[in-house]
Amino acid sequence: MEEADNLYTALDDLEQYTRRNSLEIHGIPDDCYSSTEEVVLKLAAVLNVNVNPSDIEITHKLKRRGNNSSPVIVKFISHKVETSLYKDRVKLRNVKVLDVFPGYSNAVRAEEPRIFLNKNLTNYRRGLVSRANQMNRDGLLTSFWTIDGKIFAKTLPSGDPVRIFIDYDLDAL
Numbered sequence: 001m002e003e004a005d006n007l008y009t010a011l012d013d014l015e016q017y018t019r020r021n022s023l024e025i026h027g028i029p030d031d032c033y034s035s036t037e038e039v040v041l042k043l044a045a046v047l048n049v050n051v052n053p054s055d056i057e058i059t060h061k062l063k064r065r066g067n068n069s070s071p072v073i074v075k076f077i078s079h080k081v082e083t084s085l086y087k088d089r090v091k092l093r094n095v096k097v098l099d100v101f102p103g104y105s106n107a108v109r110a111e112e113p114r115i116f117l118n119k120n121l122t123n124y125r126r127g128l129v130s131r132a133n134q135m136n137r138d139g140l141l142t143s144f145w146t147i148d149g150k151i152f153a154k155t156l157p158s159g160d161p162v163r164i165f166i167d168y169d170l171d172a173l
Contacts, residue, residue, distance in 0.1 A: 009165070015122045016149040021082045022120035024062065025072040027113045028097060032104035036060055036072045042100050043115070047088045055081045069113065073120055089117040119146050131170055141173065 025039055033039050036059035044051035057077050061070040076082040092115050097104055100115070121129060128151055132144040135153075144153040144164075151164040155173050164170055 012122050012124050016125060019120040019122070020148060021057070021077070021079050022073060022075045023082060023086060024118045024120050025074065025115070026118065027069060027115040028072065028100065029069045029104070030061070032097060032101045036074070039072045039100075040074045043117075044085055046095055046100050047085065047091050049085045049088050051076075051081060051085060086117060086119065092117060119149060121146065121149060125149060125151060128164055128167070128170065131167070132164065135170065135173070 025043060028039055028043075033042075037053065037056060040056060040059055041051060041053065055077055057075045059072060059074045062073050064070055076085075095115055097113070097115065125146075129144070129146065132141060132151065132153055135141045136144055140155070142154045142157050142159070144151065146152070152161040153164055153170070153173060154161050162169065162173065
């Protein structure tokens with residue numbers, strides 16, 4: 001059984017590595033843009049990050065049920081471009097859909113959803129992040145974050161970060 005676990009971990013690591021240059025953009029309604037590349041370029045412009053069409057390898061929508069805003073996934077040619085855009089995601093706290101797409105007429109100004117920029121994680125790591133997020137809301141964690149698909153958490157503000165590999169790591173905190 002240990003060999004199977006090791007193989008599963010190695011496969012997950014490899015899959016995550018292939019997603020290294022990819023980001024997910026959430027919160028942009030499907031009907032306000034004509035191409036997914038347009039979403040990436042306009043969002044980068046609003047964040048004052050230099051992204052050119054030649055920096056983008058591919059973009060497309062991710063299928064999610066019951067949602068009028070499908071997440072957009074973008075894979076960049078360069079890890080540097082992906083990192084520069086991801087680092088400036090904190091500026092999104094003050095950015096609304098109308099800031100990115102000023103001509104979007106269907107935007108409900110009062111309840112406009114926030115725009116989020118996330119790393120493209122494997123399903124397993126997305127589950128770990130979801131669980132860490134719940135633990136954070138429950139007050140069991142001070143903070144958690146991802147860096148290049150690696151998950152870290154803190155239980156005390158002054159404590160050392162702990163790398164999260166599996167569910168047991170979260171249980172042990």
